[in-house]
Amino acid sequence: MASVPSNFIRNIIQRDQKYYKHFGRVATRFPPEPNGYLHLGHAKSICLNFGLAAEFGGTCNLRYDDTNPAREELEYVESIKADVRWLGFDWEGREYYASDYFEQLYDFAVQLIQEGKAYVDSLSAEEIREHRGTLTEPGKESPCRNRSVEENLDLFRRMRDGEFEDGAHVLRAKIDMASGNMNLRDPTIYRIRKVAHHRTGDQWCIYPMYDYTHCISDSLEGITHSLCTLEFEDHRPLYDWVLDELAVYHPRQIEFARLNLSFTVLSKRKLIRLVTEGHVSGWDDPRMPTIQGVRRRGYPAGAIRTFCDRIGVAKRDSVVDFALLEHCVREDLNRTAPRVMGVLRPLKVVIENYPQGESEELEAINNPEDEGMGIRKVPFSRELYIEQDDFMENPPKKFFRLAPGREVRLRYAYFITCRDVIRDENGEITELRCTYDPETRGGDAPDGRKVKATLHWVSAPHAADAEVRLYDRLFNTESPGAGKGDFIEHINSDSLEVLTGCKLEPSLADAAPESRCQFERLGYFCADLRDCRPDRLVFNRTVPLRDPWAKIAKKKK
RNA sequence: UGGGAGAUCGUCCAGCGGCAGGACAACGGACUCUGACUCCGUCGACCCAGGUUCGAAUCCUGGUCUCCCAGCCA
Numbered sequence: 001m002a003s004v005p006s007n008f009i010r011n012i013i014q015r016d017q018k019y020y021k022h023f024g025r026v027a028t029r030f031p032p033e034p035n036g037y038l039h040l041g042h043a044k045s046i047c048l049n050f051g052l053a054a055e056f057g058g059t060c061n062l063r064y065d066d067t068n069p070a071r072e073e074l075e076y077v078e079s080i081k082a083d084v085r086w087l088g089f090d091w092e093g094r095e096y097y098a099s100d101y102f103e104q105l106y107d108f109a110v111q112l113i114q115e116g117k118a119y120v121d122s123l124s125a126e127e128i129r130e131h132r133g134t135l136t137e138p139g140k141e142s143p144c145r146n147r148s149v150e151e152n153l154d155l156f157r158r159m160r161d162g163e164f165e166d167g168a169h170v171l172r173a174k175i176d177m178a179s180g181n182m183n184l185r186d187p188t189i190y191r192i193r194k195v196a197h198h199r200t201g202d203q204w205c206i207y208p209m210y211d212y213t214h215c216i217s218d219s220l221e222g223i224t225h226s227l228c229t230l231e232f233e234d235h236r237p238l239y240d241w242v243l244d245e246l247a248v249y250h251p252r253q254i255e256f257a258r259l260n261l262s263f264t265v266l267s268k269r270k271l272i273r274l275v276t277e278g279h280v281s282g283w284d285d286p287r288m289p290t291i292q293g294v295r296r297r298g299y300p301a302g303a304i305r306t307f308c309d310r311i312g313v314a315k316r317d318s319v320v321d322f323a324l325l326e327h328c329v330r331e332d333l334n335r336t337a338p339r340v341m342g343v344l345r346p347l348k349v350v351i352e353n354y355p356q357g358e359s360e361e362l363e364a365i366n367n368p369e370d371e372g373m374g375i376r377k378v379p380f381s382r383e384l385y386i387e388q389d390d391f392m393e394n395p396p397k398k399f400f401r402l403a404p405g406r407e408v409r410l411r412y413a414y415f416i417t418c419r420d421v422i423r424d425e426n427g428e429i430t431e432l433r434c435t436y437d438p439e440t441r442g443g444d445a446p447d448g449r450k451v452k453a454t455l456h457w458v459s460a461p462h463a464a465d466a467e468v469r470l471y472d473r474l475f476n477t478e479s480p481g482a483g484k485g486d487f488i489e490h491i492n493s494d495s496l497e498v499l500t501g502c503k504l505e506p507s508l509a510d511a512a513p514e515s516r517c518q519f520e521r522l523g524y525f526c527a528d529l530r531d532c533r534p535d536r537l538v539f540n541r542t543v544p545l546r547d548p549w550a551k552i553a554k555k556k557k
Numbered sequence: 558u559g560g561g562a563g564a565u566c567g568u569c570c571a572g573c574g575g576c577a578g579g580a581c582a583a584c585g586g587a588c589u590c591u592g593a594c595u596c597c598g599u600c601g602a603c604c605c606a607g608g609u610u611c612g613a614a615u616c617c618u619g620g621u622c623u624c625c626c627a628g629c630c631a
Contacts, residue, residue, distance in 0.1 A: 136559045180560035191629035312570035321568045454590045521591045
């Protein structure tokens with residue numbers, strides 16, 4: 001097990017604690033806006049914030065940045081909580097909302113006005129944009145910039161009282177219209193929005209902006225280290241300005257690079273398109289990088305946490321290989337998922353010398369990685385199914401599964417030898433006639449002879465029928481977001497293959513939704529959260545097992 | 558061409574003036590009642606140019622490239 005490497009944020013916190021900054025206290029927060037579903041990018045932030053807090057004996061708050069009622073909904077606050085909890089983190093009741101601070105935020109704004117550091121601007125949005133200047137030219141000051149404190153106070157009060165329509169006025173911080181940093185060109189800190197808020201109802205018609213709200217919320221909560229993504233780097237001077245001018249407790253904002261993952265997209269805008277344009281079945285489609293999506297796909301929360309540890313934290317833009325995520329998923333599931341046998345593309349096998357109408361039970365190990373998971377019985381009979389891929393009539397050199405005249409082992413059962421190939425009128429193989437060696441019961445030959453292959457199988461009369469959904473990466477290119485052209489064009493048309501008539505061993509007949517297992521030799525699967533029922537089994541392929549043979553076979557083509 | 562940030566194996570992350578290390582990927586081998594797992598091995602990087610120094614990925618100077626910023630979004 002690789003130990004977690006250090007990172008620059010941990011180093012900062014370590015040093016702060018060593019020098020007794022904040023009396024050694026560490027407090028972080030995870031601050032989502034409740035306007036969408038959480039995805040793996042959020043998982044990185046969640047693991048970072050909660051992880052660091054835990055590591056340094058501190059606390060991590062869950063705080064909703066709910067300052068824009070037009071886009072936010074209660075549904076999202078609920079789903080966010082469920083996702084954070086599922087990921088394995090606990091905010092221990094510290095569930096806060098920026099909207100809970102509206103009154104204090106208002107008072108602080110009044111204070112800024114009184115000190116001549118904020119003013120009401122009556123320019124239109126358009127005019128404000130024109131006054132802002134460009135990246136290379138300084139902005140122009142608004143004619144409203146020098147309104148008296150009294151007038152500003154009056155106007156701001158009336159804004160709150162609902163006397164004006166949306167857009168009539170805004171409150172702006174008075175900083176520097178010539179700053180090279182656009183965020184300091186008198187940023188808007190309050191706007192009028194006559195919209196009901198999901199928590200405060202119609203109590204307010206003015207709402208504070210992110211930059212103004214976030215730093216004060218951090219301050220009020222006594223956050224020590226306020227972690228956010230790189231694009232907020234040039235907002236830090238504003239973060240610091242507000243807290244300095246207000247002369248309140250001042251946390252430190254630290255920025256890190258957001259997560260990018262190859263073969264997928266992690267921007268809210270793009271994820272929304274996937275859903276609304278119907279490229280996926282919904283936010284929890286197992287191909288989606290949303291928390292609900294990967295959960296439904298069968299990724300364990302622990303695997304996602306391990307992944308977040310392994311990708312590290314730094315300031316440079318980077319793209320993490322999707323294969324690392326899959327590795328973490330396999331590593332977790334290898335330890336935890338019970339083994340079962342399931343045949344995806346059944347090929348019937350008749351054991352000619354096995355007595356008609358009889359059956360027996362064989363012992364199978366539930367998880368060779370964990371003896372504690374015990375054993376189970378698997379029924380065996382004269383008619384079986386094996387995987388179509390496990391038989392070749394004219395096998396190439398490196399294929400060592402079943403072929404005419406060849407002997408292989410059926411896992412936990414017997415050695416069988418292929419005697420005959422039965423075809424239909426179209427020449428398609430419909431059935432294999434085999435014989436078994438009763439001496440090899442359990443899977444070993446008393447005479448010590450070896451076979452090259454061991455196949456999984458299911459007894460035909462005992463088999464449970466199932467639908468199996470084979471998922472693959474959603475995009476067929478490493479960075480679907482990059483370059484010109486629409487990322488939608490890079491969708492992998494083979495990202496979902498639905499197989500019906502799959503044959504599973506009977507122990508799976510009552511699989512609970514979301515239960516995970518390994519179909520031996522195939523991959524890890526999970527009973528679908530929504531669709532799997534005892535009368536209609538549905539499994540999702542979480543991730544295939546590593547398969548060197550597939551690689552060889554592919555190369556040959 | 559304003560402001561901010563970043564450049565280390567194919568990918569991600571360490572390093573903080575003293576032998577460039579780990580993980581994933583790839584490749585080869587051992588083992589195997591899962592062609593899985595595990596184990597062993599191989600491949601492979603300091604953006605460029607100067608300078609300081611006994612010694613530079615690290616410090617200095619100058620370049621180059623990439624990312625972010627002109628919402629009354631967060």
